[in-house]
Amino acid sequence: MNKEVIKFLRESYNMTQREFAKFVNCSYALIALVEVGKRRITENLENKIKIAFDLDDNQLESIASIVAHICKGVPPFNQ
Incomplete structure (x- = not known):
């Protein structure tokens, strides 16, 4: 898993970073x-x-x- 996957999941569910953090049970920071x-x-x-998104390794x-x-x-991913 990388930062792009996390952002993709969050945006796919139309969540803010705060909403995503609360859903996953971690800090917004x-x-x-x-x-x-x-x-x-x-x-x-x-x-x-x-666990929060009910994903297994194959799905991930x-x-x-x-x-x-x-x-x-x-852009902005072409680093």
Whole structure:
């Protein structure tokens, strides 16, 4: 899981960072910092996201693949 996947999930559900953090049961600051790349995604955070959105590893892998494809050359992701 990476910051783009988190942002994709959050935006797919039309959630603000605060709403997403509350839904996942973590701090707003953590989500904000993860999305800008200043904090890494811990195993604990990844597990919370999987539980909150009822995702298994295969589903998460599929989402990551889609996000990676979308992000190729599309601003602001073309870093």
